[in-house]
Amino acid sequence: MISFLLRRLAYLALLVLVATSAAYFLAATQLNPRSRYEGRNPPPPAAVVDAALDALNLNDRTPVLERFARWSTGVFHGDLGRTVDNTSVNEEIDRRMWVSLRLMLLGAILGSALGVAGGAYAAVKQYQKFDHVLTVFSFVILSIPTVVLAVLYKNAGIGLNNLLGFTGETKLLYTTGEMTPGLDPWTGAGIMDRMAHLILPTLVLASISIAFYGRYQRNAMLDILGSDFLRTAQAKGLPRSRALIRHGLRTALIPMVTFFAYQFALLFVGATFTEKIFGWHGMGEYFVNSVTGQDVNSVAGVTLFVAILVLIAGFLADVAYAALDPRVRV
Amino acid sequence: MEAAPILQVRDLSVTLDSEAGPVLAVRSVSYSVRPGEVFGIVGESGSGKSVSSLAVMSLLPSHARIRGSVLFRGQELLGQSDRALSRIRGRRIAMVFQDPLSALTPVYSVGDQIAEAILVHESMSREAATERAVELLALVGIPSPRHRATAFPHEFSGGMRQRAMIAMAIANRPDLIIADEPTTALDVTIQAQILQVLRTAQEVTGAAIILITHDMGIIAGMADRVGVMYAGKLVETGSVDDVFYRARMPYTLGLLGSIPRLDRGTHQALTPIEGTPPSLVDLPPGCPFESRCPLRIPSCREVEPPLLEMAASGPGHLAACHRSAEVERRDLKSADVFPAPPPHASDRDGAPRAELDQVLEVQDLVKHFPLVKGAILRRRVGTVHAVDGISFDIRRGETLGLVGESGCGKTTAIMEILNLLAPTSGRIVVFGRDTANITHRERFETRRDLQVVFQDPMASLDPRLPVHDILAEPLEAHGVPAVEHSARVRELLRLVGLEPQHASRYPQALSGGQRQRVGIARALALEPRLLVLDEPVSSLDVSIRAGVINLLEQLKKELGLSYLFVAHDLSVVRHIADRVAVMYLGRFVEIGAVDDVFDRPAHPYTQALLSAIPLPDPVKERTRTRIVLEGDLPDPSDPPTGCRFRTRCQKFSGELADAARRRCIEEQPALAARTGGPDHLDACHYAVTASVL
Ligand code: SF4
C-alpha cells in the first residue's frame, strides 16, 4: 500500500512539473508585459523599458528558454519571481491564499455537510416532497452561472438591508470586502462585522455545494438502498434508521471522498467569480488580474500553486479512499 | 398431538409496483411451519417464493403492499412498527440470503458484522461479542476463525461468505431461519458443504427452517414438507414424499418430469412444459397454469382452483387443480400428462468409435495467464495455470460433455479452441486442420463448420436487431445470396421450434427459452458440423430447460452434429452427452463414456462431485452416503505439487497411509486406463471405482 502511494505521488509530481512548465511557456509567449509601458505618455525610452523588463525577467527580447531557465532556478530555490509591479509573487500568494480560505471554508463545510445529509435523506424519501424540492433546487442552482448567482444573492442582500432599514454606514449584510476597514478584528464588534461580510458569499458557495453534493449523494445512496447488505443489516435486527446510517450512508460516502478531497485542498485556490463580485482579494481575483495585467510570473506562480494543491488533493483522495474502502487496499 | 406451529401465514398477498403496472407477486398464500421442521418452498423465477418470505419479515421495499396475516408464535407481524419488528428480526427469526458478495456490507470485517448481530439484541461488551463471533465462525467450519474474523467479505470465497451468513443467522439462537436460495450462486461441492452447515446449524439451535430454492434435489434432501409455488400462488403442498411421489397438480408433475436425473441418464424422457408463466401484471382469471396445461378443461379458464386436500394421501397434502381428484384416482405420472419425446438410446450407428471421423482433436493444450495486480501501474505477480495439458477428441455425431466447477479452466479451454489460433503449447486440430498452420482463408471456412452457443442468450444477441437480421447476419458474412435469406431464416426458426412470426420480434420481446432457441438457430445458420455449447441451459428455468435440451438432442440426430457441451450441471451432461471429461484445476481427472464415468466413477473428485449433486428423490436422497469435500479450490496460480486434487482429496486424507500419500504429493498422476475399459481414463494413482448415486 505504501509503495503504491509513493508511486502515485511520483506520478502526480511529474504532472505538476509538466503542467507548470506548460503554463509558463504559454504565459511567456502569449502575454505581453511590454504593452504596459507602451501606452504611457511620454513613451519611456526603449532602453529604460528593456532594463525594467530585464529586472523582472519579463523581457520578450530574451529567448523564452533563457527566461524559463532563470525562472525555474528561482522556483527551485523557493522564489516564484516578481510581479509586473515589482512585488514578490510569493508574498502575494501567501497573503491571498488565506483570504480565499477565510472566504470559502465556512461555505465548503456547510455545503458538503448539508449536501450529503440532504442527498441521503432525499434518496430515502425518493419521489416524496423533500426529494422533489432538493431536485428542483439542485437543477436551478447548477444551471445558473456562478456570476449570475453571486449577483443575485448580492442584490437580494442589498434589498434585505433596505427593507429592514439598514441604509446607513452599518449594514445587516455587507456586500463588499472582508471587513469594515479600521475595526479591530478581534473584538466582538470586529467578529460580528466579519460575519456580516461573510454571510452572502458563504450562501453562494454553500448553495452550489449543496446542489452538487446533494445530487451525487442522492444517487450514491439510491444504489445502496436497493442493496442486499442493507437488507441483511435489517434482517439481523438493526432498526431501519440505524441500518441506513451505519451500513448505507457509510458505504455511500466512499465515492464522495474524491470530491471532498478536491474541494478542501482547493479552498486556497479561491472562487474567482464570488471573489470578484463580493470584492475579496483572494487567489481567484489574483489569477484573473494577472492574466489581464500581462503578469507572466504571477500566472505561472498561481498555476504552480494550484497544481501542487491538486497533487495534494489527489493524494488525499487516494489515502481517504483506501482508509474507507477495504476493497481497494492491496 | 402436533406441536403448535411457530409461523402461520394466512392469505398473504403482495402487490409490487412496476413500470408496467401493479404486479400481483404473491396471491393469497397460506402455510404454517412447525417448530424444528424444514419447510421447503420451491418455484421458478418470478413464482413469488422469495417475495413471500421477505414479506414475512417485512423486508420488502416500501412500495410493496402486503395483505393477510403472519402470526409468529401467535403474534401478528404484519403492520408492526419497524422498532417492534427489529426486536424479532435476527433474534427470533433470522435470514440467510443468496450468496453474492452483496449480502455482506463490504466495509466492515466479517467478525464485526457477526458481533453486531449479537450486540443489537444482547447487552454485552464488544470483546465478548467478538469472542462469540469467533466461536460461531468455528462452528460453521471456517478454518482459523480468530484470524479470519478480521477479514473483509471480499477476502472470503463464496462458500466462506455463506458460512459467515449462517453464523450470523444462528448468532442469537433463533426459532426460525429463512434461507432464501442459500446455495444458488455456489458450486456443487461447496453447495454440499453449505447444506451440511445448515443441517448443523439446525441441530445446534433447534430452529425451524424455511428453505427457498428452485432445486427440487435440495428440497428432497433437506425438507420435511414442501410448498410448490407458481405465478404467485401455492399450487401444491404436502410432505416431501407426497409431493415427490404422489404429485397431483399438473405443474408439479411437469416440474418433476423436466429435471434431468443424474441417476437415470440417457434413458429418461424429459417432459418439457410448453409456454411460459403468465404475466403477473394482468393475470387472466382461472387457473394460472391453464395456458401450459395438457389437462386443461373449459372451466379452468374461468374458475381458479382452490387448494384442496387430497383424500388418498397423508393429511396436509393439498393441490390446486380442478382435475386433481382424477389425477389421484388414475395416479398419473409426469409422462402420462406431458408429451415427451422418446428417450434417445445411443444413436451411434453401431460403428466403433475409433472408426468414425475425428471432428476435433486437442492434444496437450496449455493456456497460462499472467496474474497482474494494481489498477494503474500493473505488475505481474504470478501465472494462472488455467489449462495445463488436456487432450481429447470428438468424433462425428458424438457429444463430449466437459464438466467442472468454476475456475477449473473449462471456459478457457473452449475459448482457446474457438480462437482457431496456435495455442501456447499443444495442438488443436479441427476437421483435420491443425490451427497452428492454417491460412486466413481456411480459418474463415473452418468457422462455418464450428459454431458456438453462449450461456446468456440476452447478452449474446444484439438487442437492436430483429430476429430475422440476427439469423441473416452469419449468412451474409459468409456470402449467402440475399434472396435466400428469408427462406433460410424461416427454415431455421422451424428447426428450433419457433414460429415464422418470431422473425420480426426483437430479443427483449422473447422469453429466455425462446432467446436461447434463437441463439441456437444462429449457430445453425451455416450448417455447422460441430457446435460448442457453453452452459447453454444454465440460465433457464427448469421447465424451460427441458425443452431446450430435447431440442439439442433432436437437432443432433436430425443434422448429424457433434457437440462440445460445457456445463457445470452434471445431470444435464449425463442426459445429453456420450462421453464426459471431468476437469479440476486445469487438468482432466477423468474421461470416458457417460455410463462408465457416472455409474463407476474412478477418480475421488468425480466421486465427490457426483455425490454432491442432490437427487430429486427423497428416499434416495435421505439414504445416500455423501462425500463432502473439505475446503475451497486452491489458488490456480499456485497449484499443489503432485496430484492437484490432494489438498481436498477424501481418499488422501482419509484412506491412504503416509507412504502412499508420498506418491500423491510427489508425482503428478497421468491420465490412464486403470480401472477397466480401455476408454475409461482417470488421473489418480489409487483409482478404485465406486458407485455413489
Ligand atoms: S386447473 Fe385445469 S389448467 Fe389448472 S392445472 Fe388443473 S387441469 Fe390444468
Ligand code: SF4
Ligand atoms: S492421486 Fe492421491 S491425492 Fe490424487 S486423487 Fe488419487 S488418491 Fe487423491
